[in-house]
Amino acid sequence: MSDNEKKHDPDTKQQKIKAVSRMKEIMTNYYIEAKSAREQGRKVAWITSGGPVEPLIAMDVIPVYPENHGAMIGASKMGGQLCEKAEEMGYSRDLCSYARADIADAVYKQGPIGGLPEPDMLVCCNNICGTVLKWYETAARYFDVPLFILDTPFVHREFSQEAQNYVLSQIHEYVGFLEDCCGRKMDYVRMEEVGRFSVEGTRLWQEVLDTCAHKPAPMTAFDAFFHLALIVTLRGTQETVDYYKQLLDELKERIRRKIAMVPNEKYRLLWDNLPVWYRTRWLSDKFASHGAALVADTYTSAWSGMVPDMQGRSFLEAMAETYTKVYINISIDMMFDIVAGMIKKYDVDGVVMHSNRSCKPYSLGQYDLRRMIMDRLGVPTLIIEADMVDERSFSESQINTRIDAFMETLKA
Amino acid sequence: MGRYRAGKGRALKNSRRHRLREFQMNPEDRFYSACLDPSGYARGLKQRTCGKILGYFCSYAPVELIHAAGLHPFRILGGKGEIRLADAHLQSYCCSLVRSGLEAALNGSLDFLDGAVFPHTCDSIQRLSDIWRLNAGFEHHFDVVLPVKLNTLSARRYMAEVLNGFRKELEQAFQVEITDEALWRAIRDYNVIREKLESLYGLRSFNPSLFDPSAVHRITAAAMFMEPGAFLKDISEYLGNVEPGVLGGTGSGRKRLVLSGGICSHPDIYDLLARAGADVVWDDLCTGTRWFEEKAEEDGRDPIGALADRYMARSVCPAKHADVRARAGELADTVRRHRADGVVFLMLKFCDPHAFDYPYLKRFLDEAGIASLLLETEDHPPAEGQLMTRFETFVDML
Ligand code: SF4
Ligand code: SF4
Helix, strand or coil: CHHHHHHHCCCCCCCCCCHHHHHHHHHHHHHHHHHCCCCCCCCEEEECCCCCCHHHHHCCCEEECHHHHHHHHHHCCCHHHHHHHHHHCCCCCCCCHHHHHHHHHHHHCCCCCCCCCCCCEEEEECCCCCHHHHHHHHHHHHHCCCEEEECCCCECCCCCHHHHHHHHHHHHHHHHHHHHHHCCCCCHHHHHHHHHHHHHHHHHHHHHHHHHHCCCCCCCHHHHHHHHHHHHHCCCCHHHHHHHHHHHHHHHHHHHCCCCCCCCCCEEEEEECCCCHHHHHHHHHHHHHCCEEEEEECCCHHHHCCCCCCCCCCHHHHHHHHHHCCHHHECHHHHHHHHHHHHHHCCCCEEEEEEECCCHHHHCCHHHHHHHHHHHHCCCEEEEEECCCCHHHCCHHHHHHHHHHHHHHHHC | CCCCECCCCCCCCHHHHHHCCHHHCCHHHHHHHHHHCHHHHHHHHHHHHCCCEEEECCCCCCHHHHHHCCCEEEECCCCCCCCCCHHHCCCCCCCHHHHHHHHHHHHCCCCCCCEEEEECCCHHHHHHHHHHHHHCCCCEEEEECCCCECCCHHHHHHHHHHHHHHHHHHHHHHCCCCCHHHHHHHHHHHHHHHHHHHHHHHHHHHCHHHCCCCHHHHHHHHHHHCCHHHHHHHHHHHHHHCECCCCCCCCCCCEEEEEEECCCCCCHHHHHHHHCCEEEEEEECCCCHHHHCCCCCCCCCCHHHHHHHHHHHCCCCCCCECCCCHHHHHHHHHHHHCCCCEEEEEEECCCHHHHHHHHHHHHHHHHCCCEEEEEEECCCCCCHHHHHHHHHHHHHHC
């Protein structure tokens, strides 16, 4: 991800977000620590991006995120090459490119950090997709380690009481699984402490995103894609809380000093779906050249949606609901409500949807979502077809033309 | 099992079949005609009975509950023909089952449906449910969000709760009471249907030359379209007519194959394989054994529990989770049990769950010395000539 950031560094000194260097330091240390887990006698768990990491932190297990790794591979422009390797192994080119790149890297260790630290256990929460289920099954066979699945029933219309009970009982099973893997008991006092850090970190992340409601926006979604890494990987730690405080202060300061990320911000856009990791810089420049700032996105805000409504419950109990109702585990009409709220909150002029061939749960339904956004809210919406990691699925000339045409309609 | 030879249930030529009127038809004709035109069958059924019909896509749809509610469960296996309307809702990277199913819902080919039920399966079906609910305009819509895990007690409990919830929803939507008695009757009906299909499969495995290459496929598909009572009557009669005779299955020099994958809606594949010198003797398909394997326990105590137990026990669909190595082991066992010479994987393009399992299944078979061939299909199978060459090469190699 550091590579991605480098490419995104805006030209002028003033525009740079200073917290970036601290973030790089934290992430580098994190990966060094994860890579040397064995020497420290600590265990490593692979976990999905939408999975409950807090119990791992409480058990002193190092969480590792293959999806974050996938993003890193994409940003390093190594996606196409690793995906091809996976295809040689028999994985269809139509499968999620995070999964393909990561599966290939587990075997060949040719990615940007020479392979992720191998897992002692796997934790898969299917609140983001069915892909992770299959991907983690593959990993469970390859590494021959225990796999825990947190099954979060999809919410088409309501999160039923039965589903709540089911998820809650699995949270307890999850703790039991970790206790078995680690050979020691969960410290529930520590667990609640981690829970508090998690809630605070998540709230701060929301506040960070909220600064973009200001005109002009002190950062854009492209920055959010970068600063997201901590709330995904190290949610529930003091470090993350401290970092987002620092970032938030800086953003507030930028607002005070009227520093815009896109100079002469004229249009405010909302981004839907995962970033195109290997083209963040290109896209960012492209939109900026039209005076357009991506002031919000449905992707990074998915993690701020994870603030549990405690209602006097313990963190573990409240977690069951939070993790089930994340953005892509809900129906299209429920997604529309969230998008509509964001359009209003960030005063958005247009929506850019990345139709991401890797990610079916996120992308299928976008055509309907788009129609709702245009018909009910009258907000112009552009769809670009691409892939988050596999650069072979990116057609620059086509996307270039489409963005230009879209911006023309916005200007008209 | 005795020795069998083809009885009077042998296939009739297509052209003749069309000309026959219903009262002249024998069971096989009825299977074939339901299979050739499922929608026509459903419309006819609706006209005759004035009953309600619920569509479903997946082998985890609790057909027993639908049947017990007095409704007819009708499997949607995707349509043929051009996709026009669905393109406005689905990107090109969505599987053809979902695309053609939506097309059929939007263009009126499924106008006989009163609604549809979507058990939770893959990401694409999950989104299809939303798109369908928002656009297709049927009166009823049910999401049965079954657990994805099938190997824990809490999942089993949740499974039963979801099935119970669906029972209540059906009762409310159609103003009926689904009594335990009705449910047990439905369970019994489907158990017998499953038993019959299993013996049909058994006969084919014993002696493939008893049947036209695609006959068993068509009959199994017919079981998913036809009214259960009518199908039961026909299948019993049909099986009764398969008479003992010479054993033609082994020693004929023909090769024996197992099909593995998701849905198969291309009967031609069976014919082409037959021409290449191989008979399909068993399968591991959503439209085959996964639909009829395992019976619900008829212990008279808890019908919902019996349905839940069946889903937990049945061989796992790749969109669900149980033992991470179970499928490969079961597939290899199936090959051995049916003395098959190889496996043909039928992969529907853009079907993630199956595509993820393929490399490991393939490797497992390789290590067990079992040959396999991968065939990727879309709504249309690859061109016949090309397919034939691939099949012949594969069969020769066995
Ligand atoms: S399918 Fe989508 S949600 Fe799932 S791992 Fe891939 S990118 Fe993430
Ligand atoms: S399981 Fe595969 S074939 Fe079935 S609907 Fe999903 S993607 Fe399509």
